[in-house]
Amino acid sequence: MRTVAVLHRFFIYLQCSLIGSLVDSSPLSSAxxxxxxxxxxxxxxxxxxxxKPRLGDMVPTACHIQWTTVADTVFEQWGSRKWQMEDFKGxxxxxxxxxxSGDCSLIIQDVQIGDAGRYESFMVVDGVRSTKTKVFLQxxxxxxxxxxxxxxxxxGEDLVLDLHTSHSVRVIFQDRNSSESSDLWMRGDENSPRLEKHPLKEQLTIKNxxxxxxxxxxxxxxxGLAVSTVQLSVEDSSTALKVHQSMEKEITTDDAAKSSCSALLILSCLVMSFKFTNVL
Structure with missing residues (x-):
């Protein structure tokens, strides 16, 4: 019984070693x-x-390309036949x-936060005995x-919030003096006197x-992932004008002080020169 147990443990160890070597040699574990x-x-x-860098001059009769993530196939195209993962549809x-011509780049329109991750491309080619082989590309x-x-x-001005994408479904607002957020807008809401969704553009306007x-x-x-964050300050334009005028006043005062110092320096030089001449 002891011998059987030892052999069983050895068999499990061998299986784990083989699985580990397969994972280490896969494209997903390689940089x-x-x-x-x-x-x-x-x-x-x-x-x-x-x-072409991977397959050379061998042109497949019908290009069969696959783009995958760690968990799923995102896009597959074989000749005129195409397949797209539901989250990437269209x-x-x-x-x-x-x-x-050799360019198998994947174009993703209207990219989303959830699209982030690692992607890999493969070309499926004919192997021996009518089997298919996946060649790692990129x-x-x-x-x-x-x-x-x-x-x-x-x-009194209007704030135009860019929604950036048709996948934006919600806008929340957090008052600067509060730690809690509240719903401001949901896609499908009707326009109100102060809140208006542009009929064509992905923009939301907060009026007045x-x-x-x-x-x-x-x-x-x-x-529920953040598409954009806008921090808004509402200040009177007169406040900005006062700041600007204050800065100009400081600059003017500083210039006057510099001019005064320069005049005193010149006067001192003239006095010293006059005294020096009298001595001679």
Whole structure:
């Protein structure tokens, strides 16, 4: 029984070693051919890829390209047949005319925060005995960032919030003197006298700003992830004018002081020169 137990433990160890070696040799665990791409929400991004450096002059009869993440297949194209993952529906493509010439780059439209991660591309080619073989082409690390900005406007002006993408579904507001946020707008809400969604553009306008509108505005997507953050200050334009006038006054006073010092220095030099002449 003891011998059987030892053999059983050895068999488990051997299995773990084999699995570990397979994981270490897989493209997902290797940094080879890894390219880093950075984008902000709502933009178009291109994940670069070329298959000729890996396949040489061998042109497949029908290019079969795959783009995957660690967990899922994002996009697959075989000849005229295409498949897109549900989260990327209508947002991803590999232009067929470029694919034949060797460019298998994946174009992602309207990129989202949730799109961030590692992507890998493969070309599926014919192997021995009519089998299919996946040839690793390119690894790409995609980083996606939200928009951040500070705005200063006067009471009575309009604040235009960019939603950046049709996937923005909610805007929350946090008063500068509060730690809690409240819903300001949800996609599908009707316009109000002070809040208006542009009929065509992804923009939300808050009309006739008040002091109470000062605070932080966050645009969120379907997953509750931040698309943008805007910190708003509401100040009278006269305040800015006073600051400007004060700065000008300080500059004028400083210049006058410098001129006075220069005049005194010149006068001192003349007196010293006169005394020196009398001595001679």
């Amino acid at each position: 080879t051919h890894l390219v880093s791409i950075t984008s902000s929400v709502g933009k178009q991004v291109v994940l670069p890829c070329r298959w 947002r991803v493509e590999v232009p067929e005319e470029k694919l034949r 690894g790409v690390k995609l980083s996606v960032f939200d928009h951040k900005s500070h705005r200063s406007q006067a009471p 700003l008040r002091r109470s509108d000062e605070g932080t505005y966050k645009v969120l997507d379907e997953r």
